[in-house]
Amino acid sequence: MKLELRGITKRFGDFTANDKIDLLVEPGSVHALLGENGAGKSTLMNVLFGLYDADEGEVLLNDEPVAFAGPGDAMAAGIGMVHQHFMLVHPFTVAENVMLGHEDVRGPAKLLDIDAARAKVREISERFNFNVDPDAVIEDLPVGAQQRVEIIKALSRDAQVLILDEPTAVLTPQETDELLGIVRQLRDAGTAVVLITHKLREVKAVADTITVIRRGKVVGTAEPTASQEELASLMVGRAVTMRVDKTDATPGETMLEVDGLTVIDEAGVVQLAGVSFDVKAGEILAIAGVQGNGQTELTEALLGVVKPEAGIARLDGEVITGRPIKDVLHAGIGFVPEDRTEDGIVATMTIANNLILDLHDRPPYAKGIALQPGVIADEARKHVEQFDVRATSIDQTAGSLSGGNQQKVVLARELSRQLKLLIASNPTRGLDVGSIEFVHKRIVAERDAGAAVIIVSAELDEVVALADRIAVMYHGKIVGIVSPDTDRDTLGLMMAGALEEEAA
Amino acid sequence: MTTTVAEPIAAAPAVPVLARKLRAPITLGAVGLLSLLFLGFGTSSGEETTFAVARSTDFFQISTWTVPSQPTAILLSVVALALSGVAFWLAWNRRTIPWYLYVGFGFAVITALLTWAGAGKEGTSMQITGLLIGSVFLATPLVFGSLAGTLCERSGIINIAIEGQLLAGAFLAAVVTGYVSNASGSRELGAYAGLIAAPLAGALVGAALSLFAVRYWVDQIVVGVVLNVLVIGVTNFLFGTLLRENTELNQAIGLPRLPIPLLHQIPIIGPVLFNSNALVYLMYVIVIVLHIMLFKSRWGLRVRAVGEHPRAADTVGIKVNRTRVRNTILGGAIAGLGGAFFTVANGLAFGKEMTGGKGFIALAAMILGRWSPKGALAAALLFGFADSLREQFGIVGTAIPSQFLAMLPYLATIFAVAGLVGHARPPAAEGKPYKK
Numbered sequence: 001m002k003l004e005l006r007g008i009t010k011r012f013g014d015f016t017a018n019d020k021i022d023l024l025v026e027p028g029s030v031h032a033l034l035g036e037n038g039a040g041k042s043t044l045m046n047v048l049f050g051l052y053d054a055d056e057g058e059v060l061l062n063d064e065p066v067a068f069a070g071p072g073d074a075m076a077a078g079i080g081m082v083h084q085h086f087m088l089v090h091p092f093t094v095a096e097n098v099m100l101g102h103e104d105v106r107g108p109a110k111l112l113d114i115d116a117a118r119a120k121v122r123e124i125s126e127r128f129n130f131n132v133d134p135d136a137v138i139e140d141l142p143v144g145a146q147q148r149v150e151i152i153k154a155l156s157r158d159a160q161v162l163i164l165d166e167p168t169a170v171l172t173p174q175e176t177d178e179l180l181g182i183v184r185q186l187r188d189a190g191t192a193v194v195l196i197t198h199k200l201r202e203v204k205a206v207a208d209t210i211t212v213i214r215r216g217k218v219v220g221t222a223e224p225t226a227s228q229e230e231l232a233s234l235m236v237g238r239a240v241t242m243r244v245d246k247t248d249a250t251p252g253e254t255m256l257e258v259d260g261l262t263v264i265d266e267a268g269v270v271q272l273a274g275v276s277f278d279v280k281a282g283e284i285l286a287i288a289g290v291q292g293n294g295q296t297e298l299t300e301a302l303l304g305v306v307k308p309e310a311g312i313a314r315l316d317g318e319v320i321t322g323r324p325i326k327d328v329l330h331a332g333i334g335f336v337p338e339d340r341t342e343d344g345i346v347a348t349m350t351i352a353n354n355l356i357l358d359l360h361d362r363p364p365y366a367k368g369i370a371l372q373p374g375v376i377a378d379e380a381r382k383h384v385e386q387f388d389v390r391a392t393s394i395d396q397t398a399g400s401l402s403g404g405n406q407q408k409v410v411l412a413r414e415l416s417r418q419l420k421l422l423i424a425s426n427p428t429r430g431l432d433v434g435s436i437e438f439v440h441k442r443i444v445a446e447r448d449a450g451a452a453v454i455i456v457s458a459e460l461d462e463v464v465a466l467a468d469r470i471a472v473m474y475h476g477k478i479v480g481i482v483s484p485d486t487d488r489d490t491l492g493l494m495m496a497g498a499l500e501e502e503a504a
Numbered sequence: 505m506t507t508t509v510a511e512p513i514a515a516a517p518a519v520p521v522l523a524r525k526l527r528a529p530i531t532l533g534a535v536g537l538l539s540l541l542f543l544g545f546g547t548s549s550g551e552e553t554t555f556a557v558a559r560s561t562d563f564f565q566i567s568t569w570t571v572p573s574q575p576t577a578i579l580l581s582v583v584a585l586a587l588s589g590v591a592f593w594l595a596w597n598r599r600t601i602p603w604y605l606y607v608g609f610g611f612a613v614i615t616a617l618l619t620w621a622g623a624g625k626e627g628t629s630m631q632i633t634g635l636l637i638g639s640v641f642l643a644t645p646l647v648f649g650s651l652a653g654t655l656c657e658r659s660g661i662i663n664i665a666i667e668g669q670l671l672a673g674a675f676l677a678a679v680v681t682g683y684v685s686n687a688s689g690s691r692e693l694g695a696y697a698g699l700i701a702a703p704l705a706g707a708l709v710g711a712a713l714s715l716f717a718v719r720y721w722v723d724q725i726v727v728g729v730v731l732n733v734l735v736i737g738v739t740n741f742l743f744g745t746l747l748r749e750n751t752e753l754n755q756a757i758g759l760p761r762l763p764i765p766l767l768h769q770i771p772i773i774g775p776v777l778f779n780s781n782a783l784v785y786l787m788y789v790i791v792i793v794l795h796i797m798l799f800k801s802r803w804g805l806r807v808r809a810v811g812e813h814p815r816a817a818d819t820v821g822i823k824v825n826r827t828r829v830r831n832t833i834l835g836g837a838i839a840g841l842g843g844a845f846f847t848v849a850n851g852l853a854f855g856k857e858m859t860g861g862k863g864f865i866a867l868a869a870m871i872l873g874r875w876s877p878k879g880a881l882a883a884a885l886l887f888g889f890a891d892s893l894r895e896q897f898g899i900v901g902t903a904i905p906s907q908f909l910a911m912l913p914y915l916a917t918i919f920a921v922a923g924l925v926g927h928a929r930p931p932a933a934e935g936k937p938y939k940k
Contacts, residue, residue: 051819051940072821087816089809090932100809101820103802111800153820268525 001027001062001078001160003048003192008057010040010047017043019216020057025161030183030193032207032224034200034235037430038403040216041196042084045163049081050074061161072101080154084166086146087153088138095121095134098153124152128185143290144175151182162186163194168202172290173460173492180206198235200228236433246444249468251280253316255452256302256421261311261321263297263476271297273476274311279421279452284443286455286467286484289495294476295456296338299423302454303335304328316420329358334414334446338425338456340403344410347399351391352380354398355413383412388438404435411442422446425456440466460491529595531919532588532609539613540581543620547574551624557632561779562771573623580616584609614893621902628900635889635896636776640784643881643888644849645670645859647787648842649866650873650880651794652706655835656713657875658798659828660811660933664728665713666839667863668735669706673843675739676705678854679746681847682753695759698848699783699841706840707833709735714832718825721937732863740856747854758851759783783841783849790838795877807831811931814938824938839863868917875931890916 005023009016017040025031035041047054050068058065061077068074074081088097099117106113121134130148138146147167154162164183168176183206187193197203203210203224210222212234220234232240256279263272272294279285287295300306302313304325313321320328329335337343345354356365356376364375380394387408391401398409407427414422424443428436443466447453457463463470467484472494479494553576556568587609591601622630649666656663663669680701685694709731716722747754759781768778798804807827809817814824846858865887872886873879890913897909 049819070821071819075821081819083819087813087819089812089816091812092805092809096805097816100805100817101822103805105802109796110802111796112802112805 001192002060003079003161003194004060004063005044005048006058006060008044008047008059009055010043010052011055017216018047018054021213021216021218023211023218025192025194026209027160027192028187028190029208030187030195030206032203032210033194033196033213034198034203034210034222034231035213036198036235036432038432039213039235041213042165043216044213045081045165045194045196048074049079049163075101075157075159078158078160079163080157080159080161081163082147082150082154082165082167084169086150088146088149090139091137093135093137094132094141094149094152097138097149098134098156102157120156121152124155128155128182130182143170144172144178147171147175147179148182151186159191161192161194163196165196166198167195168197168199169458170291172495173488174496176202200231200235203231204228232433240433240437244440244444244465246466247448249283249447251283251468252450253281254278255281255316256454257314258302259312259314261298261301261313262309263294263301263306264309265297271476272301272308275473275476275478276311277471277478277481279454281420281452282447282450283468284447284453284455284466285469285471285481286457286463287471287473288457288460288463288491289473291458293473295473296425297476298473299335299338299425299454299456302328302423303333329417332418332420334417334419334422334451336407336410336414336422336424336427338429340406340410340429341399345398345406348397350395351384351389351398351401351409352376352394354409355380355383355416358413358417383416387412387442404431404438407431407435407439411439415442415446419446419451421452421454423454423456426458427455428457428459428462460488464488464491524595524598526592526595528601529588529592532591532606533585535613536581536585536588536609539584539616540578543613543616544574544578544581547577547620547623549574553619553622553625554629555618555622555632556629557772559633559771559775561769562774563769564771566771568629571619573619577616577619577623580612580619584612584616587612614889617893621897621900625900630900631896633772633775635892636772638892638895639885639889640776640780641888642891643884644784644787645842645845645862646866646869646884646887647791647881648845649839649863650870650884651790651877652710652835652839652842653867653870654798654873654875654877654880655794655807655831655838656710657870657931657934658811659807659831660814660931660936660938661714661717661828661832662724662728662935663710663713663832663835663839664725664867665709665731665735665836665863666866667859667861668728668732669709669836669839670843670846670859670863670866671732671739671857672705672709672735673702673840674846674858675742675843675854676840677702677844678847679753681757682755685755685757686752691757692760695757695848696782698757699759699844702844702848703837703840706843707837709840710833710836711829713836714829717832717937718828721939724935736857739854743854743856754853756851756853757848759848781849783844786841791877791881798877808931811933814933814936818938818940828938839866842866865913865917871930887913887916 003025005021008018008021010018021044033041043052046052048059050070050073060066066077089100095114095117098121104113104116105111118134121132125132130152132145132148132152138149167179171179180202183193183195195207207224210224211218212220212222214235214237222231222234258278259276260274261272262270262274265271275298289295297306301308304323308321311321312319315331315333318331320331341347346357359365360371365372377394384391384394389405389408389412391405398406401409422443427439427443431439443453443455455466464484469481470484470486471478471481472491474495474497479497551573552570553573554568554570558565587605591605594601618630649670652666652669653663677698681694681698684697685691688694713727713731716727717724761779761781764778768774798807806817806822810822810824810827818824843859846852847854869880869883869887872883894909894912897904898906
């Protein structure tokens with residue numbers, strides 16, 4: 001089935017998320033929609049899928065204009081979508097998720113025909129070698145398998161057009177390769193595939209046509225033969241270097257020692273299973289791994305947000321585990337949380353106040369019980385300039401800033417103390433390329449100033465670019481610590497749980 | 505880039521290890537120990553306890569049963585302690601404790617309690633059948649209330665207004681009963697008319713809840729609490745004005761008993777299950793129908809999806825907010841029907857705030873029943889039993905002060921919800937308005 005979008009425009013208030021976008025997707029081909037986070041790719045697909053109403057423009061299927069009032073209509077017309085955040089009901093089985101919304105019933109009481117759903121899952125699973133058990137409960141499945149369930153869901157509704165929204169964000173490199181294989185299989189079977197991504201490697205591996213979107217507009221099309229640098233500069237709008245400029249590390253004394261740190265969550269599941277490592281002053285230890293393998297728990301246990309069940313961590317010889325967070329922060333730890341908007345800033349407070357969240361109770365920002373607004377404002381102006389925060393004023397609320405500028409506020413605050421250790425969780429997630437470069441530069445500068453740095457990242461490219469050493473986590477354990485020269489396939493295997501000899 | 509399939513070189517543990525959950529067995533052990541100390545050794549030796557089950561309508565009479573109090577209570581407590589030992593062993597080895605172990609434990613401790621209470625009471629016997637009849641009867645409003653909660657929460661709406669829905673149902677049932685029996689001259693017809701009217705009042709409260717929760721995204725707990733207070737205010741006002749001036753609208757009229765032929769004459773089971781009024785029979789039907797519908801029908805699958813992951817439901821074409829509104833109104837109607845218990849099913853006139861917090865206990869029953877109709881029934885029966893035990897003890901007369909006895913159902917509620925269930929998982933999206 002041929003899919004065409006003509007002049008799609010979608011506005012949210014004053015903000016134009018999609019500006020007269022045209023797109024043509026041919027059956028039996030893979031069309032990559034390339035753009036940075038926030039470029040408007042997902043908005044466009046949500047318009048196509050009937051989740052949003054377009055302000056202008058039309059959607060054509062096989063040259064017939066169509067109008068979708070909701071996702072149900074889009075699916076009935078043969079459009080399937082695999083969302084970035086999976087649309088699966090966790091306590092349900094695979095078969096229940098696949099049948100949801102178009103259930104077969106049987107008998108006089110019209111009860112669910114679960115057998116029909118099971119058979120359908122088995123049939124599609126066998127056709128594409130998905131290896132999915134129809135009776136498995138979603139929450140027990142690994143992410144890669146959950147994604148295949150999403151694809152089965154779309155195919156069970158006879159989708160002719162399949163939209164994949166950032167499908168590889170949560171996958172290991174090997175799972176990514178498997179997915180790209182599935183995409184090729186679907187294309188060869190005649191499905192039109194729309195691949196939404198910001199990862200150049202995948203686009204080059206699988207796309208037949210490439211459309212690049214920037215700030216809500218189509219800025220060009222490219223051939224898959226184009227180089228990564230060409231695609232990147234088209235996506236960002238200027239020439240970009242693909243690597244981080246940094247000199248070799250000159251590690252000093254051991255700054256952080258972690259010994260047998262263990263975290264058990266509320267449900268009684270061991271999330272961090274006796275992790276031990278150390279980080280030296282002046283080096284960056286990057287923690288790689290698929291999301292949800294204990295990285296969050298590790299960083300939060302170091303800061304003291306979660307209480308470790310066992311184990312100890314020492315900063316510069318002093319025990320930090322079991323101490324109040326305030327003490328830990330003032331012992332010289334900077335913390336950039338992974339969820340910027342939830343944990344990094346107070347969205348309704350001003351930039352100036354966000355910048356002193358950690359220091360508001362001491363001079364020069366406070367005198368006795370009173371804040372010193374003059375000092376706070378002066379310091380805020382200084383930080384805003386130093387960190388290039390693009391804001392109209394320091395009294396603007398932090399929540400009204402773009403993601404990149406919010407992150408700069410967080411960094412400015414955390415780096416304003418004298419740090420012995422900087423912990424940054426996914427510091428560039430969702431940022432534009434310009435902000436990413438800035439954040440990386442500041443992190444490297446902090447290392448060069450003699451701090452120990454821990455970076456947690458789900459993006460292998462970022463890990464390899466920043467790290468002096470890489471620790472790979474899997475199921476709450478560090479499976480190995482390797483050098484950044486280690487090839488991607490090996491790292492991928494480690495991320496999938498394969499053990500590796502520990503190397504320096 | 506090659507497309508080789510990832511094959512882990514060495515197997516890492518597939519699932520993270522679970523920590524041991526020892527809270528439940530330790531709680532059981534503590535209760536067992538208390539039972540041994542206070543019920544076992546607290547009974548003076550040489551006394552006897554008499555249990556009676558027979559009713560005059562039975563086919564054949566089962567004679568009363570007399571046991572020596574102290575040895576029996578000690579034996580039962582030891583059995584309870586042994587069961588908690590087994591539970592501890594299972595938990596230590598990370599095995600799940602089967603539900604029948606809890607049932608056996610409860611049976612042992614409660615029988616010990618009854619033995620202790622009835623010790624040395626010459627001429628009075630522990631009326632087991634009466635105790636069970638009371639359990640079912642007192643559980644009725646709780647069952648309706650927790651079914652209402654289950655229906656709403658499964659679709660993602662928190663219904664704290666059950667109390668208000670019960671009260672509204674009780675009020676309307678009384679008024680319609682009074683009016684119709686006055687107009688038609690038939691008290692029976694009036695009572696049934698009241699039963700039919702009760703759900704309307706509950707549905708109205710449910711509709712208000714859904715309006716504020718779904719349309720205006722107001723915090724559902726706050727709306728629920730406000731609705732409870734509103735219903736109390738409105739019924740108190742009408743009670744003091746309308747009902748005072750028109751006493752014929754608020755009379756003590758009850759639903760007739762409908763004994764099922766033959767079945768009601770079976771000892772124990774007969775009087776407990778087959779000699780009730782229409783509301784209680786209706787309760788069983790609704791529990792069974794809702795249980796099947798919720799877990800086996802298209803409607804149920806969609807409702808549960810909406811309560812767990814509304815966006816996922818939306819992306820497959822299910823109308824999230826419509827489902828929620830319908831469920832909240834239906835839930836309200838069921839709670840309203842349960843409200844009829846307080847007036848027409850009991851044969852009582854309406855009184856101020858006569859639901860007395862039952863709506864909140866129903867919420868606890870919903871949690872203990874893990875958001876399923878079957879579970880709600882079981883949990884409500886448990887609370888009904890505690891309530892009935894209180895009444896029974898009041899009749900027999902025990903050393904425990906009556907104020908303390910009055911706390912029994914609530915204590916049972918707290919223990920059941922906090923101690924034994926552990927962490928039950930509510931529908932993931934409950935309380936969160938669905939915004940596109």
